[in-house]
Amino acid sequence: MRFAANLSILYGHLPLLERPAAAASAGFAAVEMWWPWDGPEPDDRNVDTLEDALEQAGVQLVAMNLIEGDMRAGDRGLLSSPARAQRFRDCIDTAVGFAERNGCPVLNALAGNREAGVSADEQYNLAVESLWLAANAAQRAGLVVALEAINRHEAPHYLLGDADTAVALADAVNAATGLNNTGFLCDLYHHGRNGEDIPALLARHAARIAHVQIADTPGRGRPGSGELDYPDLFGRLAAHGYDGWVGLEYEPVRNADIDFDWLPSLRPRI
Structure with a gap:
């Protein structure tokens, strides 16, 4: 397995521009992150400085x-609101321009929470429309849009509460676009927290997995x-042919003292 450090949760205690170097110092060659800017259209200077930080860190x-x-x-996406x-x-x-310039293959689109006074059909149709735009823009740059389920304990009103629902929306977007670049972000923590049968969902959806993230349950x-x-x-993922990155998206016990000596213990059992 190839591991990527999540800059937003593992290194969220640091200023944004210091996080890539911190991950590199810990031995990571790859990173992932949540949306790094305050608004949807950051100024060029903020975009450029983050690109420079990634490049200088060599991640x-x-x-x-x-x-x-x-x-x-508590927000879990805006695209269906x-x-x-x-x-x-x-x-x-x-997002597409930044990802393309930095060799980032996956853009994760959180589907959003159910909203009072808005019908489920209206939100679903709005989600498909928003994702249609994202998928077409991503296709032009050779990127994948991924959809993630979030467990019902943390986000009871989130639109995609399990793996099957997330994959079904990805299928609907692919049908609408005529493309095949909307896939499934498989966060094993969320599926475990839900009590889903993870070996079974991996068997059903392995071909659709665009990215994997991990933390342990229940905490x-x-x-x-x-x-x-x-x-x-991990052995099952490998057996199903997954050879992509695995994002470490867990809450560290001590933000200022992160070590990764435990990683070798996760060697896949095949």
């Missing part, structure tokens, strides 16, 4: 969220600290 960006709102405050979907659409050109700590058998799950 590859392998996945990035499209604008998702305030994650810490009638009042805020335009902010999602406004970020697409910046979202480092893999190996909870209930999930990661050597077994």
